[in-house]
Amino acid sequence: MNAPVRLDLRDASTFPTRRVEDWKWSDLKRFLRDAPAVSAALAVAPGGPFAALGGREIAFGNGVTADGAAEARFEGAGTLRLRFVSEAQATGHQARATVVVPARAELLVLESYEGAGSAYASNVTLGFELGEGARLTRIVLLEEPDDAISVSAAEVKVAPHAHYTQTVLASGAKLQRHETRVNHPGHGASVRLDGLYVLSGSRHADLTTVVDHQGVEGVTSQLTKGVVADSARGVFQGRIVVDRGADKTDARMGHHALILSDKAEVDAKPELEIYADDVSCAHGNTVGALDENALFYACARGIPEHEARVMLTQAFLGEVTDRIEHDGAREAAQAWLVDRLEALL
Amino acid sequence: MLKIDNLQVSVADKPILKGLSLDVPAGEVHAVMGPNGAGKSTLGYTLAGRNGYEVTAGSAFLNGEDLLALEPNERAAKGLFLSFQYPLEIPGVPALTFVRTALNAQRKARGEGEVSAPEFLKLVKQKAKDLRIDFDMLKRPLNVGFSGGEKKRMEVLQMALLEPKLLILDETDSGLDIDALRIVSEGVNALRAPDRSMLVITHYQRLLDYIRPDKVHVLAAGRIVASGGPELALELERTGYDRYAAEAA
Numbered sequence: 001m002n003a004p005v006r007l008d009l010r011d012a013s014t015f016p017t018r019r020v021e022d023w024k025w026s027d028l029k030r031f032l033r034d035a036p037a038v039s040a041a042l043a044v045a046p047g048g049p050f051a052a053l054g055g056r057e058i059a060f061g062n063g064v065t066a067d068g069a070a071e072a073r074f075e076g077a078g079t080l081r082l083r084f085v086s087e088a089q090a091t092g093h094q095a096r097a098t099v100v101v102p103a104r105a106e107l108l109v110l111e112s113y114e115g116a117g118s119a120y121a122s123n124v125t126l127g128f129e130l131g132e133g134a135r136l137t138r139i140v141l142l143e144e145p146d147d148a149i150s151v152s153a154a155e156v157k158v159a160p161h162a163h164y165t166q167t168v169l170a171s172g173a174k175l176q177r178h179e180t181r182v183n184h185p186g187h188g189a190s191v192r193l194d195g196l197y198v199l200s201g202s203r204h205a206d207l208t209t210v211v212d213h214q215g216v217e218g219v220t221s222q223l224t225k226g227v228v229a230d231s232a233r234g235v236f237q238g239r240i241v242v243d244r245g246a247d248k249t250d251a252r253m254g255h256h257a258l259i260l261s262d263k264a265e266v267d268a269k270p271e272l273e274i275y276a277d278d279v280s281c282a283h284g285n286t287v288g289a290l291d292e293n294a295l296f297y298a299c300a301r302g303i304p305e306h307e308a309r310v311m312l313t314q315a316f317l318g319e320v321t322d323r324i325e326h327d328g329a330r331e332a333a334q335a336w337l338v339d340r341l342e343a344l345l
Numbered sequence: 346m347l348k349i350d351n352l353q354v355s356v357a358d359k360p361i362l363k364g365l366s367l368d369v370p371a372g373e374v375h376a377v378m379g380p381n382g383a384g385k386s387t388l389g390y391t392l393a394g395r396n397g398y399e400v401t402a403g404s405a406f407l408n409g410e411d412l413l414a415l416e417p418n419e420r421a422a423k424g425l426f427l428s429f430q431y432p433l434e435i436p437g438v439p440a441l442t443f444v445r446t447a448l449n450a451q452r453k454a455r456g457e458g459e460v461s462a463p464e465f466l467k468l469v470k471q472k473a474k475d476l477r478i479d480f481d482m483l484k485r486p487l488n489v490g491f492s493g494g495e496k497k498r499m500e501v502l503q504m505a506l507l508e509p510k511l512l513i514l515d516e517t518d519s520g521l522d523i524d525a526l527r528i529v530s531e532g533v534n535a536l537r538a539p540d541r542s543m544l545v546i547t548h549y550q551r552l553l554d555y556i557r558p559d560k561v562h563v564l565a566a567g568r569i570v571a572s573g574g575p576e577l578a579l580e581l582e583r584t585g586y587d588r589y590a591a592e593a594a
Contacts, residue, residue: 291433292396293433294433294434294435296395296396296417297429297432297433297435298435298443298447299394299416299417299418299421300393300394300395300417300418300420300421300427301418301421301426301443301444301447301503301507302418302421302422302447302448302450302451302454302507303418303446303447303450304416304418304450305416305417305418307446307450308418311438311446312435312437312438314437315435315436315437315438315486316436316437318437319436319437
């Protein structure tokens with residue numbers, strides 16, 4: 001497996017180019033040649049898109065917390081709203097956070113990327129650690145300006161019998177990359193990595209995941225769906241590695257996208273690397289247009305074409321938000337999807 | 346009710362309907378029978394307004410409305426209902442949601458108020474019971490994983506709820522066993538009314554044992570080549586379409 005890129009905005013030599021296999025569809029160097037000047041610290045008022053769901057809040061404003069730190073750590077249960085707020089003009093900032101869920105504890109992380117201003121570069125590095133039997137649900141909402149560059153990379157360490165579930169909701173930016181690498185110990189642990197991208201204009205979103213199954217009887221389920229319009233570009237890279245000895249691994253990966261215009265593009269690379277003998281792994285990948293037959297059927301029953309398109313597209317993408325078990329988080333995700341589609345179609 | 350005059354339709358520049366004329370008065374059930382490739386499905390799709398069915402000449406009026414000038418959803422709001430030979434699966438949209446959306450869209454187009462959710466549920470429950478449709482099935486995505494019979498019963502349920510003026514049944518008997526055929530036919534027959542007409546498109550006479558037509562037309566090579574009473578269907582069953590195909594050619 002390729003070693004992950006350790007991006008440091010202060011050092012242009014760490015910026016990946018398309019010659020780095022994992023970044024071939026998200027050529028950072030093309031958009032960011034030199035290290036940007038450092039953004040000024042930003043005071044952030046409490047709130048954000050998940051404010052109604054309560055819980056503890058940790059907010060970074062241009063990479064800095066209220067205490068002036070560039071790094072934060074949280075250990076506990078309940079609800080954590082982790083906010084990365086950017087408001088800058090052509091400058092860059094980076095932040096780092098670690099979240100630990102103790103054994104048998106349950107945590108909901110509501111992670112939001114809230115961008116304003118223009119042409120900023122943001123780099124976030126995250127670590128998640130789940131103790132034995134812990135349960136972590138992570139909902140990620142990426143809402144940034146169309147000329148921003150935003151990279152977020154997380155390392156997730158899962159213990160036996162723990163459950164890690166994430167859903168990423170991406171609306172893209174000039175270049176928006178959300179990467180998740182999971183160490184999967186098997187032994188009753190389960191991992192779910194879902195994603196949704198809704199892209200218009202010339203926006204670009206890249207959802208990249210790597211799951212490394214290291215022990216027996218691990219379960220991974222993955223469903224990513226997206227829709228791209230105009231000249232937008234969606235990138236899905238999903239790799240599942242099953243190490244030697246990780247027998248009875250059960251891994252399923254699905255990526256399905258709708259392309260609404262000739263100039264829009266979807267690049268998908270689902271990969272299964274299997275070194276164990278007794279495993280059950282499958283992946284499916286489809287990219288296409290909205291089903292014209294279904295569209296005509298709906299119109300023939302009296303539904304105007306625009307409404308029918310919204311209904312069918314929403315139903316297609318809604319499969320991902322429907323999988324979110326937490327009621328409040330699911331409703332927030334569904335509302336986001338409806339808003340985004342209304343703007344797109 | 347329905348007046349079609351000299352209708353000519355091409356699909357991918359190939360003429361399929363070559364001057365079809367048909368008049369279905371209010372309250373009557375007319376059958377259109379014909380061999381494969383005669384243009385039976387083209388007739389249904391053209392009247393419903395499907396893309397790719399290019400009208401090169403002729404006209405079609407429903408209660409004085411020029412159907413061919415309207416979008417598919419507008420035709421539905423004017424009372425046209427095409428029952429599909431192969432009803433489409435609509436993943437992610439529960440059957441109930443789909444039908445209520447369609448009903449309210451039609452009502453809105455006609456300047457009528459929306460049907461409230463409780464009113465709609467009450468209506469659906471009764472109609473579903475008549476058609477022996479399990480109510481829980483209506484909470485599932487429309488037609489996804491339904492059997493052929495279940496899909497056709499869903500079509501009849503939609504007709505019963507949308508209350509169209511003109512029903513076009515395209516090969517409704519295909520894929521149905523005898524029991525399903527009986528339930529579907531009973532559902533259709535229950536919709537017969539003085540202000541509602543039906544066009545039953547079928548290859549086989551079998552369906553007409555259940556849905557009895559007032560008139561039978563033979564469609565061959567894109568035109569109506571013979572018309573008569575119900576006895577014409579029985580004669581076709583005995584003699585086949587060869588005679589008409591030869592005449593039309």
